[in-house]
Amino acid sequence: GAVVSQHPSRVICKSGTSVKIECRSLDFQATTMFWYRQFPKQSLMLMATSNEGSKATYEQGVEKDKFLINHASLTLSTLTVTSAHPEDSSFYICSVSANTGELFFGEGSRLTVL
Amino acid sequence: AQSVSQHNHHVILSEAASLELGCNYSYGGTVNLFWYVQYPGQHLQLLLKYFSGDPLVKGIKGFEAEFIKSKFSFNLRKPSVQWSDTAEYFCAVEGTGGFKTIFGAGTRLFVKA
Numbered sequence: 001g002a003v004v005s006q007h008p009s010r011v012i013c014k015s016g017t018s019v020k021i022e023c024r025s026l027d028f029q030a031t032t033m034f035w036y037r038q039f040p041k042q043s044l045m046l047m048a049t050s051n052e053g054s055k056a057t058y059e060q061g062v063e064k065d066k067f068l069i070n071h072a073s074l075t076l077s078t079l080t081v082t083s084a085h086p087e088d089s090s091f092y093i094c095s096v097s098a099n100t101g102e103l104f105f106g107e108g109s110r111l112t113v114l
Numbered sequence: 115a116q117s118v119s120q121h122n123h124h125v126i127l128s129e130a131a132s133l134e135l136g137c138n139y140s141y142g143g144t145v146n147l148f149w150y151v152q153y154p155g156q157h158l159q160l161l162l163k164y165f166s167g168d169p170l171v172k173g174i175k176g177f178e179a180e181f182i183k184s185k186f187s188f189n190l191r192k193p194s195v196q197w198s199d200t201a202e203y204f205c206a207v208e209g210t211g212g213f214k215t216i217f218g219a220g221t222r223l224f225v226k227a
Contacts (some may be wrong), residue, residue, distance in 0.1 A: 001160075004157070034214075034215075041123070041219075042219055042220075042222075043118075043204070043217045043218055043219040043220060044204070044217045046214055046215075046216075049214070075172070092195065093158070096157075099144050100163075101163070101165065101208060102148070102163060103148075103150075103158075103161050103206075103215060104151075105157045105158040105159070107156075107157050108157075
């Protein structure tokens, strides 16, 4: 299966700053990656589908100007939380879809905005 | 709209007890069904999946799940749990044809040694 790595695993930033989270597919060429957000005691909510070489597809209610997604290569997608605020504090997870339909997940990135 | 409902948010069992976690979904078409597990400090990983064929599917570590189409259910079972099964379990549904995967809210299982 695919090995997916996220970095950083934890980040703390001040309100108003921007934070970039990387998602790497280490052994699988991923034309599509998915970004999720997980609130405490809640499910994974799909934020957007990252498409290599083209624009990401955002889910309803997700601000594309706030959550910038770039998928510049088959192994790397980045999520940038711009002008972060405390309400953006959350656990962000990326995944890669294998040809079998199974999803392979990164370890997640916990963002805390002070 | 597609949705997934997991009945139990927290389950506490003693070792050797039997486990059944409920999962119901709402979707009008053909679906692919998954159970994912997240052990403490680890990535989410696939436990088992159903695409077609035998509605009783077996996964890793002695888990199995049964797809009952008439009930829109895909319940997870294990006859005898172990302390190492302590984890969070997520049911997920993907509408066939390239639709996105939707997750249930998750069930936290704690197994007492």
